[in-house]
Amino acid sequence: xxxxxxxxxxxxxxxxxxxxxxxxxxxxxxxxxxxxxxxxxxxxxxxxxxxxxxxxxxxxxxxxxxxxxxxxxxxxxxxxxxxxxxxxxxxxxxxxxxxxxxxxxxxxxxxxxxxxxxxxxxxxxxxxxxxxxxxxxxxxxxxxxxxxxxxxxxxxxxxxxxxxxxxxxxxxxxxxxxxxxxxxxxxxxxxxxxxxxxxxxxxxxxxxxxxxxxxxxxxxxxxxxxxxxxxxxxxxxxxxxxxxxxxxxxxxxxxxxxxxxxxxxxxxxxxxxxxxxxxxxxxxxxxxxxxxxxxxxxxxxxxxxxxxxxxxxxxxxxxxxxxxxxxxxxxxxxxxxxxxxxxxxxxxxxxxxxxxxxxxxxxxxxxxxxxxxxxxxxxxxxxxxxxxxxxxxxxxxxxxxxxxxxxxxxxxxxxxxxxxxxxxxxxxxxxxxxxxxxxxxxxxxxxxxxxxxxxxxxxxxxxxxxxxxxxxx
Numbered sequence: 001x002x003x004x005x006x007x008x009x010x011x012x013x014x015x016x017x018x019x020x021x022x023x024x025x026x027x028x029x030x031x032x033x034x035x036x037x038x039x040x041x042x043x044x045x046x047x048x049x050x051x052x053x054x055x056x057x058x059x060x061x062x063x064x065x066x067x068x069x070x071x072x073x074x075x076x077x078x079x080x081x082x083x084x085x086x087x088x089x090x091x092x093x094x095x096x097x098x099x100x101x102x103x104x105x106x107x108x109x110x111x112x113x114x115x116x117x118x119x120x121x122x123x124x125x126x127x128x129x130x131x132x133x134x135x136x137x138x139x140x141x142x143x144x145x146x147x148x149x150x151x152x153x154x155x156x157x158x159x160x161x162x163x164x165x166x167x168x169x170x171x172x173x174x175x176x177x178x179x180x181x182x183x184x185x186x187x188x189x190x191x192x193x194x195x196x197x198x199x200x201x202x203x204x205x206x207x208x209x210x211x212x213x214x215x216x217x218x219x220x221x222x223x224x225x226x227x228x229x230x231x232x233x234x235x236x237x238x239x240x241x242x243x244x245x246x247x248x249x250x251x252x253x254x255x256x257x258x259x260x261x262x263x264x265x266x267x268x269x270x271x272x273x274x275x276x277x278x279x280x281x282x283x284x285x286x287x288x289x290x291x292x293x294x295x296x297x298x299x300x301x302x303x304x305x306x307x308x309x310x311x312x313x314x315x316x317x318x319x320x321x322x323x324x325x326x327x328x329x330x331x332x333x334x335x336x337x338x339x340x341x342x343x344x345x346x347x348x349x350x351x352x353x354x355x356x357x358x359x360x361x362x363x364x365x366x367x368x369x370x371x372x373x374x375x376x377x378x379x380x381x382x383x384x385x386x387x388x389x390x391x392x393x394x395x396x397x398x399x400x401x402x403x404x405x406x407x408x409x410x411x412x413x414x415x416x417x418x419x420x421x422x423x424x425x426x427x428x429x430x431x432x433x434x435x436x437x438x439x440x441x442x443x444x445x446x447x448x449x450x451x452x453x454x455x456x457x458x459x460x461x462x463x464x465x466x467x468x469x470x471x472x473x
Contacts, residue, residue, distance in 0.1 A: 036056075036057045036060040036064065037058075037064075037065065037415035037416065037423065038416060039413070039414065039416070040414055040415075040422070044416070044420050044422075045420050046420065047154065047155075047419055047420045047421055048418075048419040048420060049131050049134070049419060050131065050134040050135050050154070050419055051134055051419070052116055052119055052120060052134065053418065054134070054138065054417050054418055054421075055081070055119075055134060055137055056112060056116065057417050057418055058138055058141060058142070058152070058417055058423050059074070059112060059141060060112075061415050061417070061423055062141070062142075062423075062425065063108060065415065065425075065427055066147075066150075066425050066426070066427065067350075067351060067352055067410060067425075067427050067429045068352045068429070069352075070352055071352050073106065074108045074111060074112075075104040075106060075111060077141045078111060078112070078141075079101065079104070079144075080140045080141055080143065081115070081137040081140050081141045081144075082101050082115065082118075082119075082137075083140065084136045084137055084139065084140030085099070085119070085122065085133050085137050085140075087136075088129070088132060088133055088136045089122075089126070089129070089133070092126075092129055092132075094129065096126065098118060098121040098122050098125065099118075100118065101118075102117070102118050119137070135154070138152060139152060142423070142425075145425065147425060147426065148407045148409055148439070149382075149407075149408075149411070149424075149425065149426050150409075150412070151412070151423075151424050151425075152422070152423050153421060153422040153423075153424065154419075154421040154422075159239070160239045160240070160266050161266075162266050163239075163266050164268075166268075166269055167266050167267065167268055167269060168199055168200065168201065168266070168267050168269050169237075169238070169239050169264065169266055169267075170201065170236060170237050170238075170264050170265075170267075171201060171202050171235060171236075171245060171262045171264055172198065172199045172200045172201025172203040172204055172205075172262075172267045173197065173198050173199065173208060173235070174195070174196050174197040174199065174324065174379075175194060175195055175196055175214065175232075175235060176193065176194055176379075176451060177193055177228060177232055177378055177379075178236065178324075178326070178378065178379040178381070178405065190223075190226060190228075191222070191226060191228075192214075192223075192453060193213065193214045193222040193223065193228075193232060194210075194211060194213045194214060194456060195208055195209065195211065195214070195456070196210055196451065197210060197324075198210065199267065199269060200267035200268055200269065201265055201266075201267030202262035202263055202264070202265060202267075203262060204267075206260045206262060208260075209251070209457070210456040210457060210459075211251070211252065211453040211456035212249050212250070212251055213251075213252060213453055214235075214247055214248070214249060215248045215249065215250055215257075216246075216247070216248040217231045217232065217234050217245065217246070217247060218231065218234055218245060218246050219246065237264040241264060242263065242264050242265075243264075244261045244262065244263045245263075245264070246260070246261045246262075247259065247260050247261075247262065252454065252457070276291070276292050276295055276301060277290065277291055277292070277298070277302055277305055278290045278305075279305035279306070279308070279309055281309050281313065281315075282319070282468060283468065284316055284468075284472055285313060285314055285315050285316040285317075286315070286316055286317045286318070286319060286468060286471050286472075287305075287306055287310075287315050287318045287319070287370075288318075288319045288321065289305050289306065289318060289319070289320050289321065290320075291320065291321070291322060291325055292324060292325055293325055293328045294325070294328030294329045294330075294332040294333050294336075294383040294384065294387075295328055295329065295332070296331075297332075298328065298329065298332040298336070299332045299339070299365075300335075302320070302336060303366075303368075315370055316370070316371075316471065316472075317370055317372070317471035317472075318370050318372050318471075319375065319464065319467045319471065320372065320373070320374045320397075321375040321464070322374055322375060322376055322380045322384050322387070322388065323376065323377040323379060323380065323401060323463075324377065324379045324380070325379070325380050325384040326379065326382065326384065327381045327382025327383040327386075327407075327408075328382070328383050330347075330359070330383050330386055330411055332383065333383040333384070333386040333387040333390075334346050334359060334360075334361065334362055334386075335362050335365055336387055337361055337387055337391070337394075337396070338361040338362040338364075338365035339365050339366070339367060340367070340368060340370075340372055340391070340396040340397065341361060341367075341394050341396045342361055342363040342367065343360075343361065343363060344360065344361045344390070344394050344433070345358045345359065345360055345361075345433050346359050346360065346361060346386065346387075346390040346394075346433060347359045347386050347389070347390065347430060347431065347432060347433060348430075348431040348432075348435055349410065349411070349428035349429070349430060349431075350429050350431055351429075356431070356435075357428070371397070372396060372397030373397055373398050373399075373467035373468075373470050373471055374387075374388060374391050374397055374398070374399050374400070375399075375400055375463050375464060375467060376388050376399050376400070376401045376402065376404050376443065376445055377401050377404070377451070378402055378403065378404065378405055378442075379405060380405060380443075381404065381406075381407035381408065382405075382407055382408050384404065384405075385404045385405065385406070385408045385438050385442065385443055386408060386430070388404055388443045389432040389433065389436075389438055389443045390432070390433055392443060393432055393433040393434050394433060398446045398447065398467070398470050399443065399445040399446050399447070400445055400446065400447045400449060400464075400466050400467045400470070401445050401447075401448075401449055401450070401451075401463040402445060402448060402449075402450045403442040403443065403444050403445065403448075404438075404442040404443040406438065406439060406440045406441050406442035408430050408438050408439050409429060409439045410428050410429045410430045410439075411426060411428070411430070412424045412425060412426055413425070413426070413427050447466050449463045449466050451463070
């Protein structure tokens with residue numbers, strides 16, 4: 001699990017404490033616009049099969065609770081679901097005459113009725129595929145929201161065999177372009193794609209090094225016409241995904257080109273990755289603090305780290321390294337902002353009709369009274385972008401590095417479906433302190449200094465060097 005997945009890590013925390021509410025009776029879920037899904041209330045019972053009734057519940061849950069559900073064209077959801085259904089039939093070498101998309105009028109209730117009638121006819125012809133067709137249909141409906149914080153959580157889940165707290169799962173590498181960004185927003189970065197960190201696992205065993213350029217992934221180019229492709233997402237498999245990944249690599253320092261096949265698996269992370277926060281004093285009394293995610297205690301960890309660095313010396317500034325920070329708790333992002341400014345709005349959460357709640361600094365947090373520079377990159381997502389946009393908009397520090405991920409549609413909230421799976425999505429949209437949209441756009445740095453493969457090979461850090469010069473002035 002990579003750090004960038006923390007853009008939806010809050011959902012995992014919710015599931016850990018997930019709970020149940022009685023499922024609505026069939027008559028309630030049939031009424032368009034009724035309250036068809038509820039927040040979990042206790043430990044979730046065992047999941048039951050996904051049926052057309054569950055798909056209907058999810059459809060109305062989205063339209064009734066998603067932040068733009070009231071104004072969206074619901075036909076896009078049903079069309080996406082039907083496309084997935086027919087594709088699954090084809091993948092299984094099956095098809096039925098009834099699998100024809102019904103005419104949709106834009107009336108949500110009648111469109112669902114038409115969709116359901118055809119769906120039932122189709123699945124009745126292939127009962128052995130009914131479970132699989134239901135799953136792919138509902139997955140496609142959620143995907144059609146095109147929202148990086150929307151997810152349907154189902155299936156066995158769990159941890160891979162041999163996993164211990166703090167272990168990683170995957171190929172054991174990080175690159176300059178994260179998998180979640182590739183899935184949700186292809187074309188958002190520029191080439192080349194290269195290894196920035198080798199954490200362990202298959203990548204380490206195969207001898208990969210920082211700076212190695214990835215020219216193809218399973219035979220597909222990571223960039224076409226200088227626009228990123230979704231092939232990059234394959235570098236970040238999630239358990240139980242275990243298929244081998246073939247990479248074509250270039251080591252620019254020697255000109256060597258070679259191919260390697262990496263198999264995802266469990267690997268042990270280093271101590272720094274487990275700690276979440278690392279810190280040290282750099283030249284001229286500048287504190288360097290790296291924060292890898294906004295876990296529930298992230299702000300306090302940063303404050304303790306700075307306090308320890310202050311013991312016996314005078315600090316002159318703080319470099320906060322948020323590169324690779326996939327997000328987490330918005331509350332922790334607000335508390336961290338609050339150590340540098342009081343009485344400010346850090347963000348807004350807004351409904352589709354522009355009714356907004358201001359998220360304000362926690363003025364009980366003691367001010368650090370130190371100048372700030374923040375290192376950002378395309379792997380800084382969600383709560384990391386909440387913090388970064390507040391720093392920039394409020395003028396409490398300078399951002400150095402590259403633009404953030406643009407993965408901050410809004411805080412994801414869970415809803416329980418009748419088969420005891422969880423549907424999660426934002427009910428309000430995130431805007432920056434200046435009421436600007438950050439989702440899909442990201443936060444631009446004040447000083448653009450991207451890492452290059454040559455920098456990675458040589459161990460140079462141009463963004464950190466620039467941050468130090470800013471704080472030394």
